[in-house]
């Protein structure tokens with residue numbers, strides 16, 4: 001077991017469930033963002049056309065991020081059930097509660113996370 005208290009675990013589990021729901025709703029709402037941008041030459045100048053394309057790129061990147069986070073949340077929730085939640089996937093050390101509060105879906109401790117980010 002992790003050193004998380006029962007209450008801390010409950011708090012984190014509720015956070016995860018909350019995030020799961022809101023992400024699922026977000027993804028449902030944004031279903032059409034990956035459709036091609038309507039390039040209305042009449043209505044849009046060159047600059048706003050570029051804007052529109054950039055906005056769409058951002059929307060797609062956002063969506064990819066959201067989908068990735070959702071997967072992480074679902075994995076975290078499964079770990080909660082298996083009593084295996086709150087450990088770093090890389091080094092197996094317990095992830096501090098303070099970090100989990102900010103990013104309950106994380107599966108890496110800060111050290112491994114920054115090592116990972118430096119690699120990519």
Ligand SMILES: [Zn+2]
Nearest residue numbers: 088091109112
């Ligand atoms: Zn680690």
